[in-house]
Amino acid sequence: MLTICKHPLIDLKLSIMRDERTKSKEFRESLDEIASLMCYEVFKDVKTINSNENIVTPTGITLPKVKLESKIILAPILRAGIGMVDGIINMIPTARIGHIGMYRNEKTLEPVEYYFKLPIVDNPLVVVVDPMLATGGSAISAISAIKKRGYNNIRLMCLVGAPQGVKAVEEAFPDVHIFLASLDEKLNEKGYILPGLGDAGDRIFGTK
Numbered sequence: 001m002l003t004i005c006k007h008p009l010i011d012l013k014l015s016i017m018r019d020e021r022t023k024s025k026e027f028r029e030s031l032d033e034i035a036s037l038m039c040y041e042v043f044k045d046v047k048t049i050n051s052n053e054n055i056v057t058p059t060g061i062t063l064p065k066v067k068l069e070s071k072i073i074l075a076p077i078l079r080a081g082i083g084m085v086d087g088i089i090n091m092i093p094t095a096r097i098g099h100i101g102m103y104r105n106e107k108t109l110e111p112v113e114y115y116f117k118l119p120i121v122d123n124p125l126v127v128v129v130d131p132m133l134a135t136g137g138s139a140i141s142a143i144s145a146i147k148k149r150g151y152n153n154i155r156l157m158c159l160v161g162a163p164q165g166v167k168a169v170e171e172a173f174p175d176v177h178i179f180l181a182s183l184d185e186k187l188n189e190k191g192y193i194l195p196g197l198g199d200a201g202d203r204i205f206g207t208k
């Protein structure tokens with residue numbers, strides 16, 4: 001299933017990110033802010049339960065403190081996925097964070113995994129985080145590794161996706177709900193998303 005997180009504030013910030021003149025600082029800030037705004041959709045159906053702890057309101061009423069029913073793991077795909085973590089953690093401070101190290105071979109566009117570490121938790125909701133869903137190779141490889149670990153409640157949260165990448169993930173994992181801020185037109189011959197926003201990792205970390 002694919003959900004496009006449509007909101008005028010997301011459109012404004014995405015337009016800043018698409019602008020080639022935008023520098024790393026503003027690019028990172030906009031990415032963080034969009035990640036926070038997207039949480040509204042991505043976690044919309046997550047259930048809450050009453051904890052054993054109570055709170056007392058200023059009007060003197062005692063209420064049970066509410067918490068999320070599922071434990072949440074964020075699994076950013078390095079490097080660019082790191083750029084969305086703070087924005088999500090600001091909304092869900094109790095989320096645990098894993099790391100999946102992966103880069104695309106620039107010639108074959110095949111993903112190469114170099115690091116994998118996830119927190120050990122009972123029945124978590126795992127949200128794979130990466131700004132770019134291009135061919136879908138990196139996301140598919142990350143999701144496969146997470147499933148091998150035995151976690152099966154998985155969502156994919158990206159900023160910009162290409163139709164090819166969405167189709168590839170949907171075919172490989174029909175149970176994984178994909179969330180995007182924008183579904184763009186296509187990939188170019190180098191596997192970059194058009195119109196897209198360029199190389200997300202380079203723009204976040206200023207490596208070009």
Ligand code: PRP
Pocket residue numbers: 077078079080081102103104105109111130131132133134135136137138139165191199200201202
């Ligand atoms: C980018 C991006 C995704 C991947 C998407 O990472 O952050 O992980 O490409 O492409 P795909 O859908 O075709 O697999 P990149 O390989 O550039 O690594 P980086 O984040 O370290 O720059």
Ligand code: URA
Pocket residue numbers: 080132134191192193194196197198199200201
């Ligand atoms: N990775 C990026 O960073 N940008 C793209 O357009 C495609 C893959």
